[in-house]
Amino acid sequence: MDEPTLSVSGRGGSGLPQTRRLVTEIPGPRSRALSARRVRSVARGVSSTMPVFARAAGGGVVVDVDGNTLIDLGSGIAVTGVGNAADEVVAAVAAQAGRFTHTCFMVTPYEEYVGVCEALARLAPGGFEKRSALFTSGAEAVENAVKIARSATGRGAVVVFEHAYHGRTNLTMAMTAKAMPYKAGFGPFAPEIYRLPLAYPYRWPGGPQHCGEQAAAQVIDLIRTEIGAGAVAALVIEPIQGEGGFIVPGTGFLPRLAEFCADAGILFIADEVQTGFARTGTMFACEDENIVPDLIVTAKGIAGGLPLSAVTGRAEIMDAPQIGGLGGTFGGNPVACAAALATIDLIESGDLAGRARHIAELALPRLRALADRYDAIGDVRGRGAMLAVEIVRGQGDHSPDRARAAAVAAACHRRGLIVLSAGTWGNVLRLLPPFVISDELLLDGLDVLAEACAEILPTR
Numbered sequence: 001m002d003e004p005t006l007s008v009s010g011r012g013g014s015g016l017p018q019t020r021r022l023v024t025e026i027p028g029p030r031s032r033a034l035s036a037r038r039v040r041s042v043a044r045g046v047s048s049t050m051p052v053f054a055r056a057a058g059g060g061v062v063v064d065v066d067g068n069t070l071i072d073l074g075s076g077i078a079v080t081g082v083g084n085a086a087d088e089v090v091a092a093v094a095a096q097a098g099r100f101t102h103t104c105f106m107v108t109p110y111e112e113y114v115g116v117c118e119a120l121a122r123l124a125p126g127g128f129e130k131r132s133a134l135f136t137s138g139a140e141a142v143e144n145a146v147k148i149a150r151s152a153t154g155r156g157a158v159v160v161f162e163h164a165y166h167g168r169t170n171l172t173m174a175m176t177a178k179a180m181p182y183k184a185g186f187g188p189f190a191p192e193i194y195r196l197p198l199a200y201p202y203r204w205p206g207g208p209q210h211c212g213e214q215a216a217a218q219v220i221d222l223i224r225t226e227i228g229a230g231a232v233a234a235l236v237i238e239p240i241q242g243e244g245g246f247i248v249p250g251t252g253f254l255p256r257l258a259e260f261c262a263d264a265g266i267l268f269i270a271d272e273v274q275t276g277f278a279r280t281g282t283m284f285a286c287e288d289e290n291i292v293p294d295l296i297v298t299a300k301g302i303a304g305g306l307p308l309s310a311v312t313g314r315a316e317i318m319d320a321p322q323i324g325g326l327g328g329t330f331g332g333n334p335v336a337c338a339a340a341l342a343t344i345d346l347i348e349s350g351d352l353a354g355r356a357r358h359i360a361e362l363a364l365p366r367l368r369a370l371a372d373r374y375d376a377i378g379d380v381r382g383r384g385a386m387l388a389v390e391i392v393r394g395q396g397d398h399s400p401d402r403a404r405a406a407a408v409a410a411a412c413h414r415r416g417l418i419v420l421s422a423g424t425w426g427n428v429l430r431l432l433p434p435f436v437i438s439d440e441l442l443l444d445g446l447d448v449l450a451e452a453c454a455e456i457l458p459t460r
């Protein structure tokens, strides 16, 4: 078979034409052939949103092996905010890989690791002295945040929330809410994890108005009465939930919990793995309600697509574990650190947080117009370049409609739009565009979503 022609300039993914273009059905023949190989070699537990194999990606597009150009409203799950294969990231990776790819920071350290920790100390909320430790995946960083919190407080219990997602390792599975597919069959899980109600405005029994304060009061009461505040090392929360369905907690919920934690000697840990690095229109989502977490966990968007994660926080907490108590062979890999430094520079110099806010300004009115037209769209929510619609039965019935959400997503996929689903009931469509996507491409993507809704959802 001939190689499909691609105008990749060799400068990285940003050389790709930034327009949606389908030259075969989706998936095309090459992707179907690769899928046939895949099922014979890749474990079926590892699944994919679209059965389309990538060949190049950059800006706001993914080009598949059949030469189709898809609009990327997923960013590889909130990872490639600065654009896929961004030129500056590619150059930093190449230069670092040419110097050395690994020594292990625990054997002979290197400057890039220290540079990332310095950047995190500067960027994370809080005017106090900070330290960081670097790891490889988000789950690994969440695990380490719990280790550090237990070491610093001498307490064991950890509070997490309904709809939470914290990862797929044993401890983080215990912290994650959703059984299917994340936990089913994989227990027993780690003990001393307590799941409490989340301020979910759309589904709060008392209505959205006082959701934040009412939910916080419930959580605090449950901590006091059923766990015992003195037993709790940390409360771990996503400032906007990711896999849980982009739930923005009711106003006041996070500040009240942070205040309670400070009084009770409980560490407030923000899991900003999905929300961090400009995704919600500020460097960290916590900044929105002026939350200063004791520890902040980051990963996904930190390094422009390379695997890197971090725990950052107050020096005295971070320095609690004994020397040698934290680490890992690949943690803070130098190539990933070089990519992170280039990524952070792009976010700051390009005001990509401002770009994320601009994306919300463009997209939210269109999503709200869709919600006006289709009452199966029960809720529109999110912040910055992290936006979602929740699909329900409609006609006053808020019951989740997973099948319809899946059908809308599939209709988008057929038209060349990468869009992901989320939510405890799988009925949320989430948009995570790269910050560098052009306005035209984003608007075309939103038009495709509108077409998909028109195909699947009944009008009012």
Ligand SMILES: *Cc1c(COP(=O)(O)O)cnc(C)c1O
Pocket (backbone or CB within 6 Å): 136, 137, 138, 139, 140, 142, 165, 166, 167, 168, 238, 242, 243, 271, 272, 273, 274, 275, 299, 300
């Ligand atoms: C993705 C995610 C994780 C897990 O990160 P991995 O790199 O997949 O291990 C943890 N927390 C949140 C909020 C996430 O979105």
